[in-house]
Amino acid sequence: MITKIKSLGYFGIEPFLVDVEVDISRGLPSFNIVGLGDTAINESKERIRAGIRNSGYKLEPKKITVNLTPANLKKVGTHFDLPIGIGIMIASNIIKSKNDILKDYLFMGELSLTGEIKRTQGIVNGAILAKEKGYKGIIIPYDNLKEGILIKGIDIIPVKNLKDTVDFLENENYKKHEVSFDDENENYNIDFYDVKGQEKAKRALEICASGGHNLLMVGTPGSGKTMLAKRIMTILPPLTDEEKIEVTKLYSISGELNEEKPIIDKRPFRAPHHTSSSVSIIGGGKNPSLGEISLANKGVLFLDEIVEFKKDVLEALREPLEEKKVSITRAMYKAEFPADFIFIGACNPCKCGFAFESGNLCTCSPSEISRYMKKLSGPILDRIDLKIEIKRLTEDELIENSQRETSQTIKERVIKAREIQKKRFGSNRLNSSMTRDEIEKYCKLDEDSKNIMKVAIKNLNLSARSFDKILKTARTISDLDGAKNIEKIHILEALSYRTDEFL
Structure with missing residues (x-):
């Protein structure tokens, strides 16, 4: 029987769903991971074996094949350790899990040799993807919890080790680890x-x-x-x-x-x-x-x-x-x-x-x-x-x-x-992101300001981009003054930041 665990990969900053498929069959004992994984994923075999064994579970020597799909996209990172390990344990009948849990949650986490689940990268991306795709939640390392709970509207399940993960999969009344932290005030030692x-x-x-x-x-x-x-x-x-x-x-x-x-x-x-x-x-x-x-x-x-x-x-x-x-x-x-x-x-x-x-x-x-x-x-x-x-x-x-x-x-x-x-x-x-239409709408000039700008364009050899930037700067200066419109004094101050002889 093939066991399928949900996880994710990422390309740049964009995450994508990855199905971790695990097949265990008779034959010479082996452990193969296919699906275009990087070196960290290929090296995960020994971490996963040792993590399962040192967590108190017995892994029979059989032929293990893991496929990461879609197979044509490169996968990177150590966060595939947890979904691969859980997939192997379920496929080996070491643990029992309801299918709806496997279908409703994404899994992310790096395994240590002791079975501890360590901090990994891309947790926020994973939580966002789980929410966008309609999953119930995501299982993440406990050390990433403060990062994961930034995303509201889904279950964030933090686990410290493999035993925690097994407890969640088998126990409907699983007690989550809680964390609390105060928002830091923006205090700086400079002023x-x-x-x-x-x-x-x-x-x-x-x-x-x-x-x-x-x-x-x-x-x-x-x-x-x-x-x-x-x-x-x-x-x-x-x-x-x-x-x-x-x-x-x-x-x-x-x-x-x-x-x-x-x-x-x-x-x-x-x-x-x-x-x-x-x-x-x-x-x-x-x-x-x-x-x-x-x-x-x-x-x-x-x-x-x-x-x-x-x-x-x-x-x-x-x-x-x-x-x-x-x-x-x-x-x-x-x-x-x-x-x-x-x-x-x-x-x-x-x-x-x-x-x-x-x-x-x-x-x-x-x-x-x-x-x-x-x-x-x-x-x-x-x-x-x-x-x-x-x-x-x-x-x-x-x-x-x-x-x-x-x-x-x-x-x-x-x-x-x-x-x-x-x-x-x-x-x-x-103001710095105003479009040309917005500049015409919010940066209207009176006659005195127009005359000043005409002289500036000629004497300073201003490009169209420089002209727009002066108007945007003047708009910000007028906002600081609380003025409804750009006035002559605002244009003059904006121009004062463009006239340095060395530049």
């Missing part, structure tokens, strides 16, 4: 209050956080670029429940979750090193895997020393910055990953870094400065909404302890601006 001066940079970050705009900071070493960029996290609104599920799903499939971080309840901040490869930033590889831009989804991607990144890495950012997603096409597959993040870049104005400072500190020639900044191509700069120059603080600014705003004060303004946008679009979309 905008720590930053002296740099008011224009703080204002630019506030606009970025409010409207989802991209920012480039060019400044002297030690002027506070990295310090400022990290503090944008303290003024971003908390993740919604839907966003928590979306982000946790990405981190789960990438194996980025652990006992200390079972779910993602804060907006991600990703800051890859400038030596990172294109695949690690964008995603892809032999099997479709997520890159930094997807792990930054709903959060911030910060590229410090951006001009030091490889040219192919920077140019690969063109589509994600514009489309908020990345499409990866290889010979063997085509995958699409989300990439909805706020982009912040930082760099020096020249090789020595002191082009902005007085006192002849800069040792670079004008041609060297130009050549250094040309590492950022026009198409990339065109996709960045705000560009600012940052200089070192003066002696008075460093010594003086003037009154400064806290992150909480700025965050309150950001949340109010986002509430205005939520009412405008009827969703959690931000």
